[in-house]
Amino acid sequence: MKQDASLPLVYHPIYSIPFPAQHRFPMAKFQLLYQQLCQQGIATTQNCFSPSAPAPLSILQLAHCPQYIQQFCQGELDAKALREIGLPWSPLLVQRTCTAVAGTILTAELAKRYGLACHLAGGTHHAFYRHGAGFCIFNDLAVCARYLVQNGLAKQVLIIDCDVHQGDGTAAILQQDANIHTCSFHSALNYPFTKMHSDWDIEIEDDCGDSDYLAILQQHLPSILACLQPDFILYDAGSDVHQDDRLGRLKLTDQGIRQRDNYIIQLAHQHNIAIACVIGGGYDRDHAEVARRHSLLHQQANLLFNQLYR
Numbered sequence: 001m002k003q004d005a006s007l008p009l010v011y012h013p014i015y016s017i018p019f020p021a022q023h024r025f026p027m028a029k030f031q032l033l034y035q036q037l038c039q040q041g042i043a044t045t046q047n048c049f050s051p052s053a054p055a056p057l058s059i060l061q062l063a064h065c066p067q068y069i070q071q072f073c074q075g076e077l078d079a080k081a082l083r084e085i086g087l088p089w090s091p092l093l094v095q096r097t098c099t100a101v102a103g104t105i106l107t108a109e110l111a112k113r114y115g116l117a118c119h120l121a122g123g124t125h126h127a128f129y130r131h132g133a134g135f136c137i138f139n140d141l142a143v144c145a146r147y148l149v150q151n152g153l154a155k156q157v158l159i160i161d162c163d164v165h166q167g168d169g170t171a172a173i174l175q176q177d178a179n180i181h182t183c184s185f186h187s188a189l190n191y192p193f194t195k196m197h198s199d200w201d202i203e204i205e206d207d208c209g210d211s212d213y214l215a216i217l218q219q220h221l222p223s224i225l226a227c228l229q230p231d232f233i234l235y236d237a238g239s240d241v242h243q244d245d246r247l248g249r250l251k252l253t254d255q256g257i258r259q260r261d262n263y264i265i266q267l268a269h270q271h272n273i274a275i276a277c278v279i280g281g282g283y284d285r286d287h288a289e290v291a292r293r294h295s296l297l298h299q300q301a302n303l304l305f306n307q308l309y310r
């Protein structure tokens with residue numbers, strides 16, 4: 001896996017669309033994350049890639065009902081369906097959403113080639129087959145996992161979801177897939193209040209801190225890898241486990257998030273498993289601050305890429 005390159009990143013300027021300033025979803029965070037990574041020298045014109053087009057219907061259909069896709073894309077979802085998603089519909093939101101799915105697939109293709117790659121978006125794990133929820137419209141993780149298997153890019157995909165909320169949509173969509181496995185580490189008492197069944201659900205108590213959290217990962221992930229022997233990992237590195245997150249209930253510090261990401265990427269590397277990382281959730285009224293918390297993933301991945309993968 002020796003490459004004369006730096007950590008592959010995926011970003012598109014459409015990820016942050018104009019949005020109501022006071023909205024609970026921090027839409028500006030993607031652009032701010034990109035700017036911060038540019039300032040840190042982690043994102044450059046050399047290593048930052050953009051999806052060339054939004055994911056088409058044929059790709060979205062890998063994990064979603066055609067009627068739901070059409071209704072969302074044409075602005076025909078009813079008020080209840082839109083309320084459950086929680087984002088104001090616009091043609092730009094459609095472009096943004098479908099481009100981000102393409103971005104996760106591109107990230108996975110880069111991970112297949114280089115061993116490790118990171119998206120600056122993705123992780124919309126509350127989207128189900130025929131409806132969206134919790135700021136998630138299409139499930140990039142489920143679409144991407146099926147894309148990898150159906151195109152012969154992976155034989156056994158493991159989705160490790162460390163967003164503070166359960167990956168309920170991912171679990172439901174992929175429940176019957178023999179070659180795709182879901183593992184969710186999430187806050188037991190947090191949204192979604194009706195949990196789905198992942199292949200592995202590890203519930204975490206409120207106020208869990210850095211060392212307990214890392215111990216939980218260490219307790220479960222080695223045996224899951226030994227059992228499945230996946231050749232591809234999709235990693236949702238939600239920053240909403242952070243102690244200052246508006247919607248999280250856990251107490252991880254910056255250092256705890258670094259340790260989490262370091263542990264999972266190193267584990268993938270030790271087992272020679274390609275790993276594609278997406279940012280997942282992260283919430284704060286201060287959008288630059290939430291972008292900074294997401295950037296901990298790219299910083300750690302960049303360090304490891306330079307140490308282990310080049």
Ligand SMILES: [Zn+2]
Pocket residue numbers: 163164165238240280281282
């Ligand atoms: Zn979340």
